[in-house]
Amino acid sequence: MVKRAGSGYKMRKRSANKAASKAAIIEVAIDLFWENGYNGTSLRDIAEACGFEAANLYNYFRSKEQLLYEAMQEELERFLELLEPVASDSRGAPVERLKRIIEIHVERMLVIGRRYKMMYDSEIRHLSPVHRKRIVALRDYYSELLFNIIEDGKKTGDFAADIDARFVVLIIASIIMRTVFWFSPKGRLSPAEIADMIYKIVLDGIRPRKQEVKARKK
Amino acid sequence: MVKRAGSGYKMRKRSANKAASKAAIIEVAIDLFWENGYNGTSLRDIAEACGFEAANLYNYFRSKEQLLYEAMQEELERFLELLEPVASDSRGAPVERLKRIIEIHVERMLVIGRRYKMMYDSEIRHLSPVHRKRIVALRDYYSELLFNIIEDGKKTGDFAADIDARFVVLIIASIIMRTVFWFSPKGRLSPAEIADMIYKIVLDGIRPRKQEVKARKK
Amino acid sequence: MVKRAGSGYKMRKRSANKAASKAAIIEVAIDLFWENGYNGTSLRDIAEACGFEAANLYNYFRSKEQLLYEAMQEELERFLELLEPVASDSRGAPVERLKRIIEIHVERMLVIGRRYKMMYDSEIRHLSPVHRKRIVALRDYYSELLFNIIEDGKKTGDFAADIDARFVVLIIASIIMRTVFWFSPKGRLSPAEIADMIYKIVLDGIRPRKQEVKARKK
Amino acid sequence: MVKRAGSGYKMRKRSANKAASKAAIIEVAIDLFWENGYNGTSLRDIAEACGFEAANLYNYFRSKEQLLYEAMQEELERFLELLEPVASDSRGAPVERLKRIIEIHVERMLVIGRRYKMMYDSEIRHLSPVHRKRIVALRDYYSELLFNIIEDGKKTGDFAADIDARFVVLIIASIIMRTVFWFSPKGRLSPAEIADMIYKIVLDGIRPRKQEVKARKK
DNA sequence: CATGAATGAGTATTCATTCAT
DNA sequence: GATGAATGAATACTCATTCAT
Numbered sequence: 071m072v073k074r075a076g077s078g079y080k081m082r083k084r085s086a087n088k089a090a091s092k093a094a095i096i097e098v099a100i101d102l103f104w105e106n107g108y109n110g111t112s113l114r115d116i117a118e119a120c121g122f123e124a125a126n127l128y129n130y131f132r133s134k135e136q137l138l139y140e141a142m143q144e145e146l147e148r149f150l151e152l153l154e155p156v157a158s159d160s161r162g163a164p165v166e167r168l169k170r171i172i173e174i175h176v177e178r179m180l181v182i183g184r185r186y187k188m189m190y191d192s193e194i195r196h197l198s199p200v201h202r203k204r205i206v207a208l209r210d211y212y213s214e215l216l217f218n219i220i221e222d223g224k225k226t227g228d229f230a231a232d233i234d235a236r237f238v239v240l241i242i243a244s245i246i247m248r249t250v251f252w253f254s255p256k257g258r259l260s261p262a263e264i265a266d267m268i269y270k271i272v273l274d275g276i277r278p279r280k281q282e283v284k285a286r287k288k
Numbered sequence: 289m290v291k292r293a294g295s296g297y298k299m300r301k302r303s304a305n306k307a308a309s310k311a312a313i314i315e316v317a318i319d320l321f322w323e324n325g326y327n328g329t330s331l332r333d334i335a336e337a338c339g340f341e342a343a344n345l346y347n348y349f350r351s352k353e354q355l356l357y358e359a360m361q362e363e364l365e366r367f368l369e370l371l372e373p374v375a376s377d378s379r380g381a382p383v384e385r386l387k388r389i390i391e392i393h394v395e396r397m398l399v400i401g402r403r404y405k406m407m408y409d410s411e412i413r414h415l416s417p418v419h420r421k422r423i424v425a426l427r428d429y430y431s432e433l434l435f436n437i438i439e440d441g442k443k444t445g446d447f448a449a450d451i452d453a454r455f456v457v458l459i460i461a462s463i464i465m466r467t468v469f470w471f472s473p474k475g476r477l478s479p480a481e482i483a484d485m486i487y488k489i490v491l492d493g494i495r496p497r498k499q500e501v502k503a504r505k506k
Numbered sequence: 507m508v509k510r511a512g513s514g515y516k517m518r519k520r521s522a523n524k525a526a527s528k529a530a531i532i533e534v535a536i537d538l539f540w541e542n543g544y545n546g547t548s549l550r551d552i553a554e555a556c557g558f559e560a561a562n563l564y565n566y567f568r569s570k571e572q573l574l575y576e577a578m579q580e581e582l583e584r585f586l587e588l589l590e591p592v593a594s595d596s597r598g599a600p601v602e603r604l605k606r607i608i609e610i611h612v613e614r615m616l617v618i619g620r621r622y623k624m625m626y627d628s629e630i631r632h633l634s635p636v637h638r639k640r641i642v643a644l645r646d647y648y649s650e651l652l653f654n655i656i657e658d659g660k661k662t663g664d665f666a667a668d669i670d671a672r673f674v675v676l677i678i679a680s681i682i683m684r685t686v687f688w689f690s691p692k693g694r695l696s697p698a699e700i701a702d703m704i705y706k707i708v709l710d711g712i713r714p715r716k717q718e719v720k721a722r723k724k
Numbered sequence: 725m726v727k728r729a730g731s732g733y734k735m736r737k738r739s740a741n742k743a744a745s746k747a748a749i750i751e752v753a754i755d756l757f758w759e760n761g762y763n764g765t766s767l768r769d770i771a772e773a774c775g776f777e778a779a780n781l782y783n784y785f786r787s788k789e790q791l792l793y794e795a796m797q798e799e800l801e802r803f804l805e806l807l808e809p810v811a812s813d814s815r816g817a818p819v820e821r822l823k824r825i826i827e828i829h830v831e832r833m834l835v836i837g838r839r840y841k842m843m844y845d846s847e848i849r850h851l852s853p854v855h856r857k858r859i860v861a862l863r864d865y866y867s868e869l870l871f872n873i874i875e876d877g878k879k880t881g882d883f884a885a886d887i888d889a890r891f892v893v894l895i896i897a898s899i900i901m902r903t904v905f906w907f908s909p910k911g912r913l914s915p916a917e918i919a920d921m922i923y924k925i926v927l928d929g930i931r932p933r934k935q936e937v938k939a940r941k942k
Numbered sequence: 943c944a945t946g947a948a949t950g951a952g953t954a955t956t957c958a959t960t961c962a963t
Numbered sequence: 964g965a966t967g968a969a970t971g972a973a974t975a976c977t978c979a980t981t982c983a984t
Contacts, residue, residue: 330977330978330979331978331979331980332977332978332979342979342980343980343982346979346981351980352978352980
């Protein structure tokens, strides 16, 4: 009884430690994967950056692939949790919701960072089929959120009725996802400014408007 | 000497053959680099796909890096040759020139294909500093072409005067470069249709226009 | 001190527990060594089969080698204790004593099992020199027991005077030791039947006897 | 034409060299597998014994398992080729054929050597399922040869009608296969003598015969 | 032009073992 | 007793590259 209670506590504490360690390792791994790619990053690289030997990684992850998977998994989930309340608030104006989604996504992409790039690109192929399916499912969920906003806007007349919502989703995601390649924190544009510019171009394009005033009155 | 005299002719012929062989190898390599990445593609993979042994590759390329470099170099140059006449035709209407550029780029990206992706993304890091500089220079030249069109359009009033030309270039390139990830030749959209949709969104955005008719009269 | 006084009793009890645990671990280890060999069995395999972590094994055994040694040692001793009274009963008829020895050995080999195989074969090389010597000594003692029976039989005229006792010992042991490779508990032959068949062939061979009747009158 | 002819010759020569090299490596590997077991023998060990680096082994064998397989395969086939003519000569006297089989087997086992042990024992488990099946098939073929001899002898009256042929096959194989564990080339018994002693015991057992003379007149 | 043999550095992964808790 | 973290050495295997032929 006492013993059980005690070990229960210890279990929890140890688990917490372990979880923290895992998170720290994932953080390091993401940075290296980003910089050198999955194949270009050896477990020794990761271990060295963590301050221990490669063999020790196996006390936390069953394989390199598992490490990649957990890195993607955790980050994507956190990201979707952030987006969801905004995206699915069906009473909000679609234009505003789109704006918010772009803001959040760009912010996440640029400030918190490079983690995302991995998940959309080539590194996905290094996942096992099972893991790949799960990550792709999460990714698709993001598309679904955006898609709904566009469709809502078409109904309310905020967006042109003849646009292809699937296509617009791709366009928006494409633009945002590539910001991570050219964005520099020291550059002239802040994430918020970048988000705003993307939003405006997606909304109105680059052609001069007849009634500029109206377009800005939000 | 007989041998020398003879080999003079043969050399030229052989060189031609060699160049053809090199081109064929590069073709194979690009496909594999695209599918598995630079690190994920071994010289044996490439050689096997070519029908000979890995050692033989060294009769054509000094190193794996050289092969990557030549693959990028050649392709980028061919691509720029295609764009240049359109882009630098300063008498053409900017709107039309932009349309053409997008068409050519999308077409190249999707039909001729996957080769491009490599050059913009992560594989560039595997080039030696010297080679990297040259490839980046070519890449920048593309941006310059697009940039000029946008600036021209701002002067002629075709594009809004307050847009950030640099930014718009990034947006357009981002959209086009990612088509390669989601495009399927069997899908519902042809490259030409995709190019047209990109062009329209970049031009007018997704907001409904007041005078839809006017916008389409081209 | 209280602790000391108390621990006196507890120690004894704990030791008993410990001994029991050790025996249980050895049991598990033997099975795994048999199935996968010494090199093919990791301490983690053993620990997992025991339901705890590998590190815990070191609370019972100084090393993997020690575990192997104790497994062999204990089993061989138990086995020899069984054989000895029969083998060294110098008043019994050699033919009967041989029969009994074969019965016991086959039974032990097949029912209690696979443990023995290890000791005669290749796994011995993984013992330290000191331990190896001790195990080989026990093994040799078995040969000695059998040898004496054969020699006794030659004196009494039960066995042919010109047979090579050393050689016959090897033959008998060889036959019995290999039963473990092909015996199946679900097969058509029981251990007792197998022992009987071995005994008869060793005694009379496969050639038809002139007086079959006489040979069976036991 | 000339070129083809030439390369044909070279091919053959190179193949011959390669085959010779492979055979040499297999020879080395067998010795090491015998001494240290499959798991106990590293590819570095083998390579070192061959005088080159471990990586080079992969120019000859796809994997360690392939090396083990080829070692077993080749040797078993050679062995069976030797046995077959004797075993399947259905006009020869079963007693004589049995004698010859034992002689050949023991000789092969002891003079040419230790190679065999591997194939009958535990190392088989390291083969891939496909390879394992093939080796077991060859092994079973050996049993079949022996089995037929025994059955022939039962028909001709050379062997007791009531013996279990399958069992006798096991006994004979068991005895021979274990010789390799205790045989020493410097020992008092030659392979031929060992074969003869095994033959006699299997034929007549260790009990004194009534008519010793008759049994020896061969 | 092509290849087989060879290699040294590197890869992910496993393992027996230690130690503080 | 038991465990998690850590490690150094080893493992099978891969790879880009060289070189003699």
